Amino acid sequence: MAIADRRLRDRTARRRLITTTARTLAEREGWDVVTTRRLSAEIEYSQPVLYKHFASMEDIVEAVALEGFGELAETLRTARLGAGGPEHELRRVAHAYSSFGTENPALYDAMFTRATRLRFSAEDTPAPLSAAFAELRAAVTSVASGRDVDTLTEVLWAALHGLTMLGRSDRLRSGREPDRIQLLVMMIGVDPHKG
Numbered sequence: 001m002a003i004a005d006r007r008l009r010d011r012t013a014r015r016r017l018i019t020t021t022a023r024t025l026a027e028r029e030g031w032d033v034v035t036t037r038r039l040s041a042e043i044e045y046s047q048p049v050l051y052k053h054f055a056s057m058e059d060i061v062e063a064v065a066l067e068g069f070g071e072l073a074e075t076l077r078t079a080r081l082g083a084g085g086p087e088h089e090l091r092r093v094a095h096a097y098s099s100f101g102t103e104n105p106a107l108y109d110a111m112f113t114r115a116t117r118l119r120f121s122a123e124d125t126p127a128p129l130s131a132a133f134a135e136l137r138a139a140v141t142s143v144a145s146g147r148d149v150d151t152l153t154e155v156l157w158a159a160l161h162g163l164t165m166l167g168r169s170d171r172l173r174s175g176r177e178p179d180r181i182q183l184l185v186m187m188i189g190v191d192p193h194k195g
Helices: 002-029 036-043 047-053 057-080 086-103 105-112 127-141 149-168 177-189
Strands: none
Touching (some): 002 036, 002 047, 002 057, 036 047, 057 086, 057 105, 057 127, 086 105, 086 127, 086 177, 105 149, 127 149
């Protein structure tokens, strides 16, 4: 049993080294330079050793994305439960989401723009994806006022993603991110059937 435990720990550590190295390279130089050949050179493992842990580069990107969704979920949870009371949950979460995407561009790309088999709203949706969505949903619930929380959450998520990507590529006016997020939060929080 001890040998099996050690092998499992070693295998887990090697997988972690591979994903950490891929992520570090991508953040430093972009995903285009992250190849199995480059990873092999960086971590001093042969390519066949890499393939014992991951069948393809897509599998490595997927593993990085899963880590990212776990981190995003934790970031959103911290923001949602932060100081300022429940009436400001949505604003804190929206700002946290935007900051996460801006501060971790390669990780965010692995999560949302690189090709993976990860799917939301499916029976086999991995837990980290569901957890990140659940944090957005919890913040939206505080302003939903009987409206369809899932649809409101999807609209918020799509808008935040668009703002994040457009901001990262300098397609929006600089320095106006807080204003855009404030407007989005206000729009999500207003029930069109009231007043």
